[in-house]
Amino acid sequence: MAELTPLREQLLRCLADGQFHSGEQLGDALSVSRAAVSKHVQALKSLGLDIYSVSGKGYRLAVPLQLLDAERLTQALAPARVEVVPVIGSTNQHWLERVERLNKGDLCLAECQTSGRGRRGRTWISPFGGQLVMSMYWRLEQGMAAAMGLSLVVGIAVVEALESAGFGGVALKWPNDLYLNGRKLAGILVEMSGTAGGPCHLVIGMGLNLVLPAPEQDKITQPWAELVELGEITDRNALVIALARGLRQALVRFEQEGIAGFRERWNRLDHFNGKPVRVLMGEQEIHGTARGIDEQGALLLELENGELKRYLGGEISLRGNGGE
Numbered sequence: 001m002a003e004l005t006p007l008r009e010q011l012l013r014c015l016a017d018g019q020f021h022s023g024e025q026l027g028d029a030l031s032v033s034r035a036a037v038s039k040h041v042q043a044l045k046s047l048g049l050d051i052y053s054v055s056g057k058g059y060r061l062a063v064p065l066q067l068l069d070a071e072r073l074t075q076a077l078a079p080a081r082v083e084v085v086p087v088i089g090s091t092n093q094h095w096l097e098r099v100e101r102l103n104k105g106d107l108c109l110a111e112c113q114t115s116g117r118g119r120r121g122r123t124w125i126s127p128f129g130g131q132l133v134m135s136m137y138w139r140l141e142q143g144m145a146a147a148m149g150l151s152l153v154v155g156i157a158v159v160e161a162l163e164s165a166g167f168g169g170v171a172l173k174w175p176n177d178l179y180l181n182g183r184k185l186a187g188i189l190v191e192m193s194g195t196a197g198g199p200c201h202l203v204i205g206m207g208l209n210l211v212l213p214a215p216e217q218d219k220i221t222q223p224w225a226e227l228v229e230l231g232e233i234t235d236r237n238a239l240v241i242a243l244a245r246g247l248r249q250a251l252v253r254f255e256q257e258g259i260a261g262f263r264e265r266w267n268r269l270d271h272f273n274g275k276p277v278r279v280l281m282g283e284q285e286i287h288g289t290a291r292g293i294d295e296q297g298a299l300l301l302e303l304e305n306g307e308l309k310r311y312l313g314g315e316i317s318l319r320g321n322g323g324e
Helices: 006-015 023-030 034-045 070-077 091-096 150-164 236-257 259-269
Strands: 051-054 058-061 082-088 107-113 131-140 171-173 177-180 183-194 200-209 276-281 284-293 299-302 308-311 316-320
Touching (some): 006 058, 023 034, 070 236, 091 107, 091 183, 131 236, 150 171, 150 177, 150 183, 150 200, 150 236, 200 236, 236 259, 259 284, 284 308
Antiparallel strands (some): 131 200, 171 177, 177 183, 183 200, 276 284
């Protein structure tokens, strides 16, 4: 995958308005030849950007792009540190390697991830500008045991922040996915480190589909959704601010109440609550009706004989009977 050099970043800023720009105009703006412009456009395409060219008109982005603004985000989210890295391997990994130097609420964002990961080691595809890719650092002084149910709380905070920003209708899938109309809109990955008797360092990562570029869509192997289905995304930076503030507020409350204080909020947003589902545990498949979560954040499943069973994390996978 190509590197986003300063010259290519300048080229991208020229194209961000979604209008046509001739090779000659771009060459003059960047002080390079038209042939060099063509070469750099190809490099941007390799990052997942949907750029096309029309003879006599020039180049344009298929969808206008509002780039992340580190200065604006830093001002809005102070005193938290905000680091914007246009192209990164993994925002989670970047923060995990720096936990000793971070403070609660510090945020790392990227326009594009080249080595994003999801639950159980899956690859997470992050095309340039097509998602909100962010990781927040948090610390629990009570230790790792206090983190039980944290990913559920993160999901609630994100959905409620989207609702407040005018994007209603997003639901949750236990334990860490956001759904829109039965398709995956976002994934959450919470990674932690710590020692016995010491604080728990948490890196909370999220990838939220905004508008996925057409060339990247075929790489996704499961039903997916985009936030743009709920309305125009006019300000990506405002969305980051709303999500970060909502997440910080939820994490402060989580420190005080644990997952029990969020149970009703989860059950309100649970995509599968009251629906027939399958719980997969290795080769075993258990059928029943989802009944939300309990006060420890465990999945509640009503079996066909009426027995209510609870399942916590690990290698458990939840599926709808319709294949969701």
